[in-house]
Amino acid sequence: MTVLEVIQRSTEFLKNKGVDSPRLQTELLLAHLLNMPRMKLYLNFVRKLSETELDNFRELIKRRGQREPLQHIVGSTCFCGLELAVDRQVLIPRPETELLAEQGWTLLNSLNTQNSALSALDLGTGSGCLAIALAVHCPAAQILATDISGEALDLARKNAARHNVLDRIDFLQGDGFAALDSPKLFDLIISNPPYIPTADIQSLQIEVRDHDPRQALDGGPDGLAFHRRIAAEAAPFLKPGGKIMLEFGDGQAPAIRKIFESQKWIVEAVIDDYTQRPRILNAHG
Numbered sequence: 001m002t003v004l005e006v007i008q009r010s011t012e013f014l015k016n017k018g019v020d021s022p023r024l025q026t027e028l029l030l031a032h033l034l035n036m037p038r039m040k041l042y043l044n045f046v047r048k049l050s051e052t053e054l055d056n057f058r059e060l061i062k063r064r065g066q067r068e069p070l071q072h073i074v075g076s077t078c079f080c081g082l083e084l085a086v087d088r089q090v091l092i093p094r095p096e097t098e099l100l101a102e103q104g105w106t107l108l109n110s111l112n113t114q115n116s117a118l119s120a121l122d123l124g125t126g127s128g129c130l131a132i133a134l135a136v137h138c139p140a141a142q143i144l145a146t147d148i149s150g151e152a153l154d155l156a157r158k159n160a161a162r163h164n165v166l167d168r169i170d171f172l173q174g175d176g177f178a179a180l181d182s183p184k185l186f187d188l189i190i191s192n193p194p195y196i197p198t199a200d201i202q203s204l205q206i207e208v209r210d211h212d213p214r215q216a217l218d219g220g221p222d223g224l225a226f227h228r229r230i231a232a233e234a235a236p237f238l239k240p241g242g243k244i245m246l247e248f249g250d251g252q253a254p255a256i257r258k259i260f261e262s263q264k265w266i267v268e269a270v271i272d273d274y275t276q277r278p279r280i281l282n283a284h285g
């Protein structure tokens with residue numbers, strides 16, 4: 001079978017299994033298998049696949065047809081241009097979180113570093129995506145990254161090492177601010193907390209519901225349990241002038257604003273994602 005025939009058949013198979021963008025998913029998997037950029041497939045439409053290649057590809061397509069995320073099958077994803085390993089222990093980083101990372105490193109790079117080292121706390125680091133992007137884009141910053149999951153932290157450490165920033169990120173396990181082993185002050189507290197209301201989890205896309213870790217998704221009855229804790233507990237951990245930047249879900253902006261304003265935070269900005277939906281809170285004391 002040729003590359004083109006394999007693409008056509010597999011696209012049809014994934015479409016029948018309810019997979020979004022079946023042609024793109026097929027091409028990405030085939031490019032991964034053949035170890036070539038996706039666009040190069042187009043120059044190889046008439047190339048015949050060997051029996052071994054076909055057997056291996058059938059296995060990949062079968063997994064994707066069972067709604068395993070592409071990123072788990074290939075073992076990695078791209079976040080802010082950085083390749084990060086991902087598996088079932090961590091949330092697959094999402095494109096909207098790249099905006100949060102960019103807000104974070106822009107803030108850190110704008111601060112005057114003459115008096116003290118720049119510091120940021122990433123609560124619920126998962127794959128380490130936010131902490132690593134901050135460290136890569138702000139070479140003067142020292143980051144503390146926490147998670148309740150030890151398995152997530154193991155992967156985050158490996159990702160940090162891969163991007164040569166392990167020496168500037170401390171990884172600590174624990175529940176929210178309780179992970180901090182000693183009192184510390186930060187220029188920035190950044191977090192993409194779990195924010196799906198518990199009752200909504202069962203209706204999520206299968207790839208998310210069955211493959212992202214439950215504790216990365218479940219934000220309690222209204223999805224905002226973790227945000228409430230941050231609003232109530234963050235103040236003693238910020239330097240004077242320090243900021244909080246948080247991601248939240250579509251439709252949660254009014255509730256988030258209320259939560260933070262009722263705890264005397266000043267909401268400086270609520271920032272939209274790529275689809276013009278408000279998704280990031282920017283607040284200070």
Ligand SMILES: C[S@@+](CC[C@H](N)C(=O)[O-])C[C@H]1O[C@@H](n2cnc3c(N)ncnc32)[C@H](O)[C@@H]1O
Binds near residue numbers: 094097124174176194
């Ligand atoms: C939505 S995921 C975000 C992961 C990563 N920061 C990202 O943006 O892709 C939330 C993360 O918070 C962690 N988490 C959940 N509850 C926590 C808690 N009580 N304390 C610390 N981390 C927690 C989860 O294990 C998960 O890694």
